[in-house]
Amino acid sequence: QTVVTQEPSLTVSPGGTVTLTCASSTGAVTSGYYPNWFQQKPGQAPRALIYSTNNKHSWTPARFSGSLLGGKAALTLSGVQPEDEAEYYCLLYYGGAQVFGGGTKLTVL
Amino acid sequence: QVQLQESGPGLVKPSETLSLTCTVSGGSINDYYWSWIRQPPGKGLEWIGYIYYSGSTNYNPSLKSRVTISVDTSKNQFSLKLSSVTAADTAVYYCAREVGATRIDYWGQGTLVTVSS
Numbered sequence: 001q002t003v004v005t006q007e008p009s010l011t012v013s014p015g016g017t018v019t020l021t022c023a024s025s026t027g028a029v030t031s032g033y034y035p036n037w038f039q040q041k042p043g044q045a046p047r048a049l050i051y052s053t054n055n056k057h058s059w060t061p062a063r064f065s066g067s068l069l070g071g072k073a074a075l076t077l078s079g080v081q082p083e084d085e086a087e088y089y090c091l092l093y094y095g096g097a098q099v100f101g102g103g104t105k106l107t108v109l
Numbered sequence: 110q111v112q113l114q115e116s117g118p119g120l121v122k123p124s125e126t127l128s129l130t131c132t133v134s135g136g137s138i139n140d141y142y143w144s145w146i147r148q149p150p151g152k153g154l155e156w157i158g159y160i161y162y163s164g165s166t167n168y169n170p171s172l173k174s175r176v177t178i179s180v181d182t183s184k185n186q187f188s189l190k191l192s193s194v195t196a197a198d199t200a201v202y203y204c205a206r207e208v209g210a211t212r213i214d215y216w217g218q219g220t221l222v223t224v225s226s
Contacts (some may be wrong), residue, residue: 051212
């Protein structure tokens with residue numbers, strides 16, 4: 001049973017920078033896991049932000065960026081806005097199967 | 110702009126089969142993978158499985174014995190059947206579009222299915 005692990009919660013001040021990470025129980029996350037990141041606000045469907053590690057969708061704000069960091073996938077928010085308060089989920093691909101992380105609740109305070 | 114809309118019963122009895130349909134508008138169902146994802150109340154996301162427009166499928170191993178996903182390209186729809194449901198299957202069910210089985214871009218709004226007698 002593959003497990004994808006994210007920080008349960010993080011807090012950041014408005015205008016600050018925060019990095020969320022996504023780890024795999026199988027070992028280091030590489031670009032071959034095609035890391036995706038999604039944002040979900042209460043009562044809404046998830047919204048895609050990042051795919052294939054660091055690629056943005058046409059609607060993704062510039063302050064969101066993806067990378068690989070220390071064997072994990074990472075999502076960095078620079079210049080955080082109050083509207084960025086949400087749950088963030090990563091998704092990793094395992095040769096056909098796909099596994100979501102447990103989510104990180106980001107509080108902007 | 111691609112839009113996805115889930116439809117189906119909001120209440121299913123234990124041991125019965127949950128059936129949902131996702132209708133795709135604003136684009137063709139061809140050339141893409143189409144996924145079902147669920148989220149129990151207050152919990153995280155779980156990938157259920159996907160179908161390619163040609164009909165090939167891939168399911169979450171933990172649900173594989175109970176899941177069937179099918180596609181109707183003439184109607185631009187794909188469907189989910191989950192058999193022998195229990196209260197643990199109560200969740201918001203989302204349909205989504207996958208590109209090349211490496212990224213999800215568009216999501217439906219989700220539909221809550223409650224399993225209860």
